Amino acid sequence: MKLHLLDRASAKNSSFTVSMNSYPHFLKIWHHHPELELVAIKKSTGTRFIGDSIEKFVEGEVVLIGKNLPHMWLNDDVYFSDNSELTAEAIAVHFIQDFFGEGWLSTPEVQPIARLFELAQQGVKFEGLSPKTIDEIEGLLQLQGFDKAVSFVKILNKLAKHPSYTLLSSAGFVSSFRKSDDENLDRIYSFIFKNFNTPIHSKDVAEIAHMNPSAFSRFFKRVHRKTFTRYLNEIRVGFSCKLLMEHNKSVSEVCYESGFNNISNFNRQFKTITGMSPSDYVKLHT
Incomplete structure (x- = not known):
């Protein structure tokens, strides 16, 4: 899964873009x-x-993604079938931090928004938002100029003051991604996300990184403050949580589709990372 840098430059007559x-x-x-x-x-x-x-x-979910944080939305398999008549729809607003003018985030009145942008470095999913908020975001499509900019600031202020949210990406990933001044870490992440649910080992990733296994292990632990094995297991458990929430696969099926090679190890790693067993997780989300 190759990482792409996309050009999302705003239109000349607007400081940010809104698209359906x-x-x-x-x-x-x-x-x-x-x-x-x-x-x-x-x-x-x-x-x-x-x-x-x-x-x-x-x-109905609303997510704010920070600058240069890699992301992708992958629809369920049914959307890719030849006879599918389903559609995927989303409103997206792309903007730079200083879209309202240089230095505006340093003013006292907008400190909640400045804090929100800091949280967005990890990605923020807002919990329990009113459907009215999505209507307001969609309403930006009908506005122009000053009215559009002011309405967007009001939406950001509402999100900044919303009490319930979840940070998505780990701080370790964000920190290590920022430190990448070459393609080495990009290659590592791309390989892991493409192959995490297959039998891969640290030596496989070490080859991608052009390092010997012991040097790679030291490098990875220094960057992430955790071993490669722990990091890989967290990715696999995260994916297994998604599968379990869909309620259409057994725990054993989820185990193997997530990249684990036996049930006992899956159960052990799942409980270590989430604090509960896979079956308890299913009950919690039923």
Whole structure:
């Protein structure tokens, strides 16, 4: 899964862009861009990849993604079938932090928004938002000029003060991704996300990184403050949580589809990372 840098430059007559995206399925592109992105899902379901977070997404969710944080929305298999009549729809707002003028985030009145942009570095999913908020985001499509800019600031202020949210990507991923001044870490992440549910080992990734296994292990632990094995297990467990929430596969099926090679290890790693067993997780989300 190659990481792409997308050009999301705003139009000349606007400091940010608002678009309604409607496709048979969302584009399967693992990408990043220098603009922040506010996404409101209108229709469709699937798996959301943001940094090292892998979760199920549903209609009605709103997510804010920080600049250069890799992400992708992957629809469920049914959206890719030849006879599918389903559509995937989302409103996306792309903007730079200083879209309202240089230095505006340093003013006292907008400190909640400045804090929100800091949180967005990991990706923020807002919990329990009113449907009215999505209507307000969609309403930006009908506005122009000053009215559009002021309305967007009001939406950001409402999101900044919303009490319930979840940070998506780990701080370790964001920190290590920022430190990448060459393609080495990009290659590592791309290989892991493409192959995490297959039998891979640290020596396989070491080859991708052009390092010997022991040097790679030291490098990875220094960057992430955890071993490669722990990191891989967290990715696999995150994906297994998404599968378990869909309620259409048994725990053993989820185990093997997530990249684990036996049930006992799956159960052990799942409980270590989530604090509960896979079966308890299913009951919690029933």
